[in-house]
Amino acid sequence: MVSNNATCDGSLLSTDFQIAAKAFAEKWKKFNSDFPEWLWIDCSNRLGFAAHGVSDGYLSVQNVFFKVQSSLKEEHGECSSNDYEEPFDNATLVQSAGDDGHRYDFHIVYSFSYNVPVLYFRAHSCDGQLLNQDEIEKNLPTESAKVLTESKWTFITQQEHPYLNRPWYTLHPCGTSEWMKLLLANENSTAENRVEQYLISWFSVVGQVFGLKLPLDMVKSDG
Numbered sequence: 001m002v003s004n005n006a007t008c009d010g011s012l013l014s015t016d017f018q019i020a021a022k023a024f025a026e027k028w029k030k031f032n033s034d035f036p037e038w039l040w041i042d043c044s045n046r047l048g049f050a051a052h053g054v055s056d057g058y059l060s061v062q063n064v065f066f067k068v069q070s071s072l073k074e075e076h077g078e079c080s081s082n083d084y085e086e087p088f089d090n091a092t093l094v095q096s097a098g099d100d101g102h103r104y105d106f107h108i109v110y111s112f113s114y115n116v117p118v119l120y121f122r123a124h125s126c127d128g129q130l131l132n133q134d135e136i137e138k139n140l141p142t143e144s145a146k147v148l149t150e151s152k153w154t155f156i157t158q159q160e161h162p163y164l165n166r167p168w169y170t171l172h173p174c175g176t177s178e179w180m181k182l183l184l185a186n187e188n189s190t191a192e193n194r195v196e197q198y199l200i201s202w203f204s205v206v207g208q209v210f211g212l213k214l215p216l217d218m219v220k221s222d223g
Helices: 014-031 069-076 133-138 142-150 176-183 191-210 216-220
Strands: 039-042 057-067 091-093 101-111 116-124 156-160 167-171
Touching (some): 014 039, 014 057
């Protein structure tokens, strides 16, 4: 059962995170069937990670392929970044991709410090080498790189993955509750529906950093 106050301040209760995660994963599979699925990684029984009153874990999607920006510019000619909208299928299944791109792994992890989801990610080149932050930022869509440079709300940082105990990159969550509060301000729905829609609304913003734009039908869908 979700709280009546869920999402009102832009945050998400830890007890509601798995509900939101399940709804997000199901709608992703329905509306993005050509992409890898988001899977729930259950960590409830792992040593050192006691469940916080709910099943503890995170969402994971592996091997999402992105073409390098130089390849995209060649395909579209020497037009400016404003002359075309980067298509959703710039990210594809790695199995159908060539060698002119990078593979990304994404995890959506709940932050007990900020009470919001956090996007953790890492990227590999075609030869399997991990990309550093400069290489990742260089390959972001032009508008995303600009936002990351100018915005105080969204920036890339590296920190230890709370479940894997290895350094991963993240989009820092310090301003997430503020912009999620604004994003959800006009939601006239039940607390349960707001929770189920939370990660979809959240990813519609953070996914665009990488050029991942959710289909409108997924964002608007109630079922």
